[in-house]
Amino acid sequence: MTAIIAFLNAAIGQAIVILFGATGEILTEKSGNLNLGIPGIMYMGGISGLMGAFFYENASDSPNGVIGMLVSLLCALVVSALGGLLYCFLTVTLRANQNVVGLALTTFGVGFGNFFGGSISKLAGGVGQISVRTTAEVYRAPVPGLSGIPVIGEVLFSHGFMTYLGLLIAVIVTYVIKHTRKGLHLIAVGEDPSTADTAGISVTRYKYVATVTGATIAGLGGLYFVMEYLNGTWTNGSFGDRGWLAIAVVILALWKPTNAIWGSLLFGGLFVLDIYLPGLTRATKELVRVFPYIVTILVLIITSKRNKPENQPPESLGRAFFREER
């Protein structure tokens, strides 16, 4: 039983990181932008949140965790929004190729994260390993009362507030896309920008808003990882390829954030499965870690073969819109 609880909690810990990224990417892709810069943006969100909290805790004599939390949240949001804005400026305004811009942004973002993560303590005057325990404690505080319930409380309520925020955002984004006028307009922009433009929808504005909002949501995934998973520290390379897993979950979820909740849990489980599965050697553990990607590829093949329109990527995904070319 304790092993199962430990496994579920580890899976949830992985899943929430992926969920933030996947929700952000789904919102982005709905506007027709395939933002392959999301993995980089998650790095940027994580490190900037950590740096914000770090400089606050260093500057204050008796740092307050809640203020540290707000500072780091703000830093992560602003920097990831800037990442999304840069992507939009290049792909929407300057009409550059989306894949190329996305990959460049990921190169930049991963470098940005590892550079500052690796040298921040040095830049701040050699204070050793950076750690923002006071702030991280606020992020990691379990739900009061409910987390005391045996088993159920341990699995469902022992997480910090960002876990529930991630779930809430996924539900809200799904609702907005499916049930509001703005959501319908967004789908129209992603499916057929020329027609949407003719109908008087500002394609440019929808692409910008969806992509920048998507980037900030994804950036929160990086922040969650740094604060709740790493407990307010940074190890270069530890974020790994979670950002790409988030993009994989988008496919698995068939472009619906509520599906992404289950998809993320599945991937989170598969991500840590090798630790909990008995009888594996170090070598076969590496092979078990292939599963999330194989599952994604299978989903990709099956959906393309079935060819149901509602399960497909948005029609204009990856292509720039140029009004004068209609």
Place this chain on the structure above:
Amino acid sequence: MTGGFHLTKRDGISRGKAVLIRLVAVLLSLIVCGLVIMAITGDNPVEVYAALIDGAVGSKNRLWNTIRSMMLLLIVAVGLTPAFKMRFWNIGAEGQILVGGIAAAGLMIYGGGSLPGAVLIPLILIVSTVSGLLWGLIPAFFKAYFNTNETLFTLMLNYVAIQLTNFAIILWESPKGSNSVGVINQASKAGWFPKLFGANDTMIVLLVLLVTVLMAVYLRYSKQGYEIAVVGESRDTARYAGINVKKVILRTMMISGGICGLAGAIIVCGASHTISTGITGGRGFTAIIVAWMSHFNALAMALVSAFLGFMQQGAIQIATQFGLNENASEIITGIILFFLIGSEFFINYRIGRKGGGKG
């Protein structure tokens, strides 16, 4: 976003003007990089740039490092070119390099003791090419027959290849438990590219240039190269013209994946002499940008690769000299790429005042 302005697509732009726009972009990116480095280190930007140049070409050794770095990027870009020309988004070069690299490392380990170099090295080059070719064939098959999205498919295959690499590393690790293969055949140098004309990297340069020239000729003068261009323009047109689109997709991705697999062998036998997930150095992704920005022109790809190789080696020097970590080079590469990508807009579009005459 273009309020008050009017955009028209340029029909063509003189070569000189296009080059000028790119040079301005490079210059701006260098200024921004300088400012960023200055903001972080607080050092004089002139000193920083002097260190950068010193790091890239300051000694014979460093110059060779820069050349090698350029060549390894160039061959991956060359490998991606036919696929991109066909409008097939092969984002899977990282994986194709790795499977080629695994094959190369495996042959070095198992064949190093028994086969002479004259047999072993050609064998490695062939087997690695075939491995990359098969790895590239998988997404091509599903694209041709089910129209499966190749961007996402090839992207996912990268991570399958990474896990295969991790598996191979544990299989071959030395010493046991180190999670690293270490330098393969350090004493015997079996499978290592031999020194030619007094330099270690001559063979890399020759191989890469050979493949580059062959590819340029293939795309420009062969019937298959023409078919690739037609399929890239429009699949329907290609079909009407009697081109077997499925066959072209499969064949082209075999070539693309094959060259990336070969690149894996060149990296392992010529540069790293080991296998790890880090041997690609992100080239599979960077090369996509190089190939795209060069409009698949071989000379332009060589120039962009040289510039990026120069900046990356230079950034390593800056990092050591000013006590920063080596990831500074990724930030610098990123900034340069943003400027180069952005400059394409000014090459492709003409901006005029609204109400003004047609551009």
